[in-house]
Amino acid sequence: MADDRDLIAALDIGSSKVSALICEKDDEGNLRVLGTGQRESRGVKRGAIVDMDLSEVAVREAVDLAERMSGVTIDDVWASFAAGGLTSDLVEVDVELGGHPVEQGDIERLLAAGREATDREDQVTLHAHPALYTIDGVQGVKNPLGLHADRLGVDIHVIAADEAPLKNVDFAIRSAHLGVGAIIAAPAASAHACLSEDERDLGVALVELGADITNVSLHAGGMLVGLHTIPIGARDVSEDIAMAFGVPRRDAERMKCYYGSAMQSPRDNAEMIDALVGEGQEPVRITRAQLVNVIRQRIEEISGLVDGALKDMGFSGPVGRQVVITGGGADLKNMADYMQGVLGRNVRVGRPKGLPGLPEAMQGPGFSTLVGLARLAARDRSDVRDLALGALEEQRKGGLLARLVRVLRQGS
Structure with missing residues (x-):
């Protein structure tokens, strides 16, 4: 950053909007919002950049607005990635010890053995989060140093993304003359904004209802453990x-936001809405029931796909009781109640935990990813490296192994 203060900048490149946030971190680690900016997203479809020039302009203008409001200039941002192609899986790695006490060299050898296991063909690893150790099949060991064991293992949770769309995000930001501090999978960022620590530890499903994409992620043990992308959104x-x-599309969006609902009401047949069909033409009057009926058809499809994704990922039983919906689509009236009926689980709307100075307009579920990015960036950099592996060139230089070793050392 160009300022002497501890400044943090977040950038969320979504399908409907590009939003930027500049915060200052004080000596106690608390964040205070200095400036925000937002522009309509152009050149982005289904979460992927399809027009580089339009996307670069939107990024530049959103960041410029945040800089003007804050009175500071930033050099790099933490950005989100929500396009299809995100994958999530758990890599199990172990090494033979022969019964001797675990030493630091054994941990480094363990991670060296996991280097190839975490590589993804035609994909880039965004996050590699080492979980607890395993000693001779006994899981949940926090500190294995000094313990005698025949085999030492660790589970590494890996989130990877298709390389081409990730490169496009990286290039769009750099074309706006900004550096890339890290590119974060949107579900990982949103979780840090709208889920409690207990939820993330005990087990919860997070459903991000974006404009073009719905991401369904499972969180347990404090980390993201499952991910499914649905190419349909609000x-x-x-x-x-x-x-x-x-x-027109703009009027359709207005009708959805002001009069729409995910559930029918007995009064809907009597309430009339003026639908502006075109410039200079007389508005067509429709009932709210007609509008809700159109909305319901698509919501039923999305909810059914979410239910199927949760079942495919094994979200059931005691750990499958809580679902949190976030993203701009969660603002639709009665959306949580409707999905609760479909999923048969408790459903609440996840809004970003407030930051001092955050405008009221950015306190809704549509800004969970943006706030989550800032919160992740505000954590101690050595602590967050297991979640954000930085720019693409760092990943190509083998930074993954070095950072995993550092994370496990700290955990020891």
């Missing part, structure tokens, strides 16, 4: 409204 609801009533 903007598809607006598109359905536009096509059903012949209204």
